Amino acid sequence: MEILNIILILFLIVCALAVERTKDLLSAIIIFASYSLVMAILWLVLMAPDIALTEAAIGAGVTTILLIATVSRIRRVEK
Amino acid sequence: MDDLIVKTIIRIVTPFIYLYGMYIILNASASPGGSFAGGAIMGSAIVLYTIVFGLAKAEKKVPNRIGKLKREVLLCFVLMAFVVVFMGYDVLQLREPGAYQIPYGAEVQVEMLSLVNMGIAFKVAVTLISLFHVFIKEDH
Numbered sequence: 001m002e003i004l005n006i007i008l009i010l011f012l013i014v015c016a017l018a019v020e021r022t023k024d025l026l027s028a029i030i031i032f033a034s035y036s037l038v039m040a041i042l043w044l045v046l047m048a049p050d051i052a053l054t055e056a057a058i059g060a061g062v063t064t065i066l067l068i069a070t071v072s073r074i075r076r077v078e079k
Numbered sequence: 080m081d082d083l084i085v086k087t088i089i090r091i092v093t094p095f096i097y098l099y100g101m102y103i104i105l106n107a108s109a110s111p112g113g114s115f116a117g118g119a120i121m122g123s124a125i126v127l128y129t130i131v132f133g134l135a136k137a138e139k140k141v142p143n144r145i146g147k148l149k150r151e152v153l154l155c156f157v158l159m160a161f162v163v164v165f166m167g168y169d170v171l172q173l174r175e176p177g178a179y180q181i182p183y184g185a186e187v188q189v190e191m192l193s194l195v196n197m198g199i200a201f202k203v204a205v206t207l208i209s210l211f212h213v214f215i216k217e218d219h
Contacts, residue, residue, distance in 0.1 A: 049112075062122070066210070069215065073217075
């Protein structure tokens with residue numbers, strides 16, 4: 001369980017850094033969705049299924065859709 | 080999105096998303112989840128429908144005026160309070176677990192708290208849907 005925690009947190013940090021460094025906004029949104037998914041698994045490991053359910057519905061689902069709707073209205077690549 | 084496979088799959092999957100959302104809402108006081116998560120899941124089903132079938136068809140399903148309902152959600156709370164009073168509960172004892180349950184048979188227990196949960200979930204779902212629809216509509 002300890003190893004799983006460490007792997008998940010490392011993946012989380014890599015995702016957070018990648019979101020910041022990616023120039024393509026659509027790719028950044030997809031990476032952010034995977035960040036939310038890993039975060040939901042991590043909440044489940046930390047025995048908070050309540051928060052995990054909300055994170056999976058809001059973080060991975062709704063936020064991604066709203067951000068994609070935003071990107072479809074502005075230019076896709078960050079300058 | 081004009082694809083037969085995607086349309087068919089969404090048509091099959093959407094009832095199950097609704098069922099899952101309803102399950103989470105109705106079991107909110109006893110199991111993980113809650114009215115907020117359940118409402119978000121039910122709202123995301125309509126968002127999925129909007130993406131696939133277009134805004135015009137989705138607005139026929141969820142008209143714009145539903146997003147402006149505010150009194151009805153408050154009425155859920157008022158109705159809940161009146162029901163509790165008329166059922167003869169002691170208001171000071173409602174903090175104890177299981178106080179809102181009506182014993183009906185051995186296994187089926189109607190949760191009184193579901194009434195409030197349904198109101199909150201309705202508001203969350205409708206807010207989410209109207210937010211997305213407004214966002215899409217400004218394109219034209």
